[in-house]
Amino acid sequence: xxxxxxxxxxxxxxxxxxxxxxxxxxxxxxxxEISLLRQPEAEPGGTLVDKYTYDMDxxxxxxxxxxxxxxxxxxxxxxxxxLLIKGAATEKRDYKIVSYxxxxxxxxxxxxxxxxxxxxxxxxxxxxxxxxxxMLFILFSQFNDDINELPWNAIMNASVYHRMPKIRxxxxxxxxxxxxxxxxxxxxxESIIPRRYFVLDKAMFYARDMFLAKxxxxxxxxxxxxxxxxxKFNHLEVKEMLTTRWTHTAWYQSKVFGDNMLAIIxxxxxxxxxxxxxxxxxxxxxxxxxxxxVTDNLVSYMTMRDWYVWxxxxxxxxxxxxxxxxxxxxxxxxFGDLITDTWEDSGS
Amino acid sequence: MALKEAIELLKKGHAYAKRTKYKEALGYYNxxxxxxxxxxxxxxxxxxxxxxxxKYKEALxxxxxxxxLNQNYSDAWSKKALALYHLERYDDAIVASTRAASLNGNxxxxxxIKGVCLDEVGRSDEAQEAYGRSLELEIIxxxxxxxxxxxx
Numbered sequence: 001x002x003x004x005x006x007x008x009x010x011x012x013x014x015x016x017x018x019x020x021x022x023x024x025x026x027x028x029x030x031x032x033e034i035s036l037l038r039q040p041e042a043e044p045g046g047t048l049v050d051k052y053t054y055d056m057d058x059x060x061x062x063x064x065x066x067x068x069x070x071x072x073x074x075x076x077x078x079x080x081x082x083l084l085i086k087g088a089a090t091e092k093r094d095y096k097i098v099s100y101x102x103x104x105x106x107x108x109x110x111x112x113x114x115x116x117x118x119x120x121x122x123x124x125x126x127x128x129x130x131x132x133x134x135m136l137f138i139l140f141s142q143f144n145d146d147i148n149e150l151p152w153n154a155i156m157n158a159s160v161y162h163r164m165p166k167i168r169x170x171x172x173x174x175x176x177x178x179x180x181x182x183x184x185x186x187x188x189x190e191s192i193i194p195r196r197y198f199v200l201d202k203a204m205f206y207a208r209d210m211f212l213a214k215x216x217x218x219x220x221x222x223x224x225x226x227x228x229x230x231x232k233f234n235h236l237e238v239k240e241m242l243t244t245r246w247t248h249t250a251w252y253q254s255k256v257f258g259d260n261m262l263a264i265i266x267x268x269x270x271x272x273x274x275x276x277x278x279x280x281x282x283x284x285x286x287x288x289x290x291x292x293x294v295t296d297n298l299v300s301y302m303t304m305r306d307w308y309v310w311x312x313x314x315x316x317x318x319x320x321x322x323x324x325x326x327x328x329x330x331x332x333x334x335f336g337d338l339i340t341d342t343w344e345d346s347g348s
Numbered sequence: 349m350a351l352k353e354a355i356e357l358l359k360k361g362h363a364y365a366k367r368t369k370y371k372e373a374l375g376y377y378n379x380x381x382x383x384x385x386x387x388x389x390x391x392x393x394x395x396x397x398x399x400x401x402x403k404y405k406e407a408l409x410x411x412x413x414x415x416x417l418n419q420n421y422s423d424a425w426s427k428k429a430l431a432l433y434h435l436e437r438y439d440d441a442i443v444a445s446t447r448a449a450s451l452n453g454n455x456x457x458x459x460x461i462k463g464v465c466l467d468e469v470g471r472s473d474e475a476q477e478a479y480g481r482s483l484e485l486e487i488i489x490x491x492x493x494x495x496x497x498x499x500x
Binding site: 012014015016017044064066067068069070071166169170173177 | 402430433434456457459460461463464467468476479480482483486487489490492493494
């Protein structure tokens, strides 16, 4: 069981009317309890610790201490939606996420290594072998995390946008912030990561952003928001804001991958009816199935089908426990006995 | 001398409150207030503990006492608004949060509570205005918190 740190503060906190209703509806639909927790070091996007993933009786939504008003409300709305999707799938005995096995780790690491060698052959300044070996599993894990997060992020945002019109401006700020963080991720490792994976990872986030820009077109941040740091986006619509940003990244030249991924995300999500009056658990189960389809299609597009497996959440938790063993065995299979010394030298 | 001692006790209590050790914090605040019953800050701090432990009526009483000592104590108005919100006295909470926000325009909590309570009584347009101001301030706080993280 994942423990909630003792330093956290749990209080009855004020909530705006639509969020309070949504929270109650979520608890009633799932016949469960949701606790809210404010933590100084919480992730900017908040965290959901839920009974469908971890061995625990309740669910906790954790958010940063500085979120005292609508930012907190948005995080709650987003994670309640996520919880409903997970709960609905669990109810149907079908809740699975993208996990990995010893064999799939080998497939992934081997593929990344082959691609890395192709990149290295073109480089004047070669990457030290040690660094290259370390990079393999880190990159594999990164894609595992991202593929488990990204399609659901798009679904949650689209759902909240349609269900909670009163917090749209808050949502827009949050999306802008999240997009910036995701855009910056990996940038510092650009020279180490094989080009193909750098491009694919950025393409996923670009596609997510462009899907959201298309889904959330109506509102502008101005004139209600009057914040110096947001001035550069003055009078721009969401799509313009996000496109402007992406065009300023070095990645943009490879945007064809992002456009293809946008089509992959957009096709199934474009058919969802987001405006159902009284969504039932069956509705959220349908959202789950759409998320699975998007995930599958993205994995196929990135030719990572043999890297990952669909399994219940506890499988992934168990896989995380064994990740060092999986990594070590995969590296042994790829490099033979040569790896033993390198592994021991690196202190792993 | 007693006043100085009361301030020290309040500081100790506050240190406990920050670590969510409410019982200990309350003990120090009570001792401070027995030395100086007219300490508005002590009453405000005790009201905060009462809010955090769900004792909203007691919180309201302390806020009122603090405000009787200092009518321009913006934090006490803000805390009073929060206590009134929890007691579902939305109209009174609107008055208190409006006063808090007029004394301190940068009080994000006051603007948010005002928005929530206006929404509760069906004054949606006014609620949106209050939410708008609350969001602006919250975003500024968020940007500051993120910059601090980067500097660390």
